[in-house]
Amino acid sequence: MDKPKITHLKELEAESIYVLREAAAQFERPVILFSGGKDSIVVTHLAYKAFYPARLPFPLLHIDTGHNFQETLDYRDALVQRIGAELIVGSVQESIDKGRVKEETGYYASRNKLQTVTLLDTIEQHRFDAAIGGARRDEEKARAKERFFSHRDEFGQWNPKNQRPELWSIYNGKKAMGEHFRVFPISNWTEMDVWQYIYQEQIPMPSLYFTHQREVFERDGQWLAAEPCIPRKPTEQVITKQVRCRTIGDITCTGLTLSAAHSLEDIIEEIAATRVTERGSRADDKRSETAMEDRKKAGYF
Template sequence: MSTYNFDYLDELEAEAIHILREVAGQFEKPALLFSGGKDSITLVRLAEKAFRPGKFPFPLVHIDTGHNFEETITYRDQMVERIGEKLIIGSVQESIDQGKVVEQTGKNASRNALQTVTLLDTIAKYQFDACIGGARRDEEKARAKERIFSVRDEFGQWDPKRQRPELWNIYNGKIHKGENIRVFPISNWTELDVWNYIRREKIDLPSIYFSHERDCITRNGQLMAASPFLNMDDEDVVERKQVRFRTVGDMSCTAAVESDATLIDDIISEISASKISERGARLDDKVSEAAMEDRKKGGYF
């Protein structure tokens, strides 16, 4: 028998590929939710490993808040070009223009909450029955309890009390008409696992993950990128800082960290030594102890 070394990253990778292929086999109209962040970029690599040399059995879907980091959009378009797969864009601006959602006002206004409506509309428009996402259980305590195949009702809602038991490696994808399933192939990965995988696979990332100079202001103790999307006033002092981002979301709710990490190795040592969790840099989670649980119940990713 040949010897082989099945590393923990190999095991996580094999599990994720198995889950992606289950999606392909069990659903009529799946989609991969692509945010431009490192987790969904990792999903794209895993999909290549699951389906190449064939095409992906699903399009990529980007819910675009219109408040993006420019670098993310550039990256997205180049990546789609490289892999030759279909991209569908759901626009929050369109939802606003159609009067389906109302832009928040005030100093802490963000489009983060609005994207749930656009997401649900996009799912309905294309009749997606399964949406693959890059959420991980280590991110947040409500997520720690979510299934890999997680059922959403017709209104996009997650009901934590009615979750299906998920046994062995068997995923029940049966749903009623109108329902859909959110699928999380990297549920069992941690932030560090994702970074180690990106390093091992030499995956290219948007430049904002690495240290760069940027104009920032401090809000609620967090560094925010100064941008036209942030309602700034005289109290806000713009400072030039050496920063990077640990997650990539809407510009109005994603905080930067001061960092000199220019290489993946630097980032990995920085995270290993860090005492702040990744979602600690997300203002959207700070609203209450059950903030994520409430948003997930409402249809959030």
């Protein structure tokens, strides 16, 4: 037999589908954390493939900060329709109204951190025992330490100093009552792999990822969207620029990239030439040297 060539995308896809099927087999109530960003779109696409022709054996959970780009919400609703999935929305505004969390104030106020409480509350309310996310190890140095099956104690906390060993591709999802797991099927993908795969599979993407004109303003060397949810300092001038999102999160922490990329090929070329990481445009990671680890320990995505 000729030795078939296994490309990296084929190998990564097979690994991710294997992880998703393990999650479906080992947990009673798994859920996909869906943010509307490219990574959770790819995870949802992989899950669709993994269980075809059956429907997704998990609902999608969107933690809505109330500060989303309208395009994200439109895309989310269309996707759910197209694949016939169930959508659950956890609302940060509701957590604020109920007094579960307190809104930050000031120019740098963000609901990013508040999401953790809403997420953990929603997981508990629906008795989800596994939350499947699109986090990738190449994104950030704390995420670089994640297992595929990552244990969370009854407080939703991650204990990075004592993670379970994870041998070969044998994943141990056993847990006590009240504990849950985070599952990361695309752990081994890079930003480039994600875009190449989107290109290969021709996955429809939210328009925010492609170049468009937008009213923006500059803060600390980043372009942010001029939207009412980010209070501007008197010195911060609004101008119109040709931009795209490299990552999509809540409006308050999504830095926009000046870009002329209007096709998937353009995006791949742009990423090949870039000298800054994608999270370099995320305000939430810039808060301190171990900002991500601290949030993850508390139960963040």
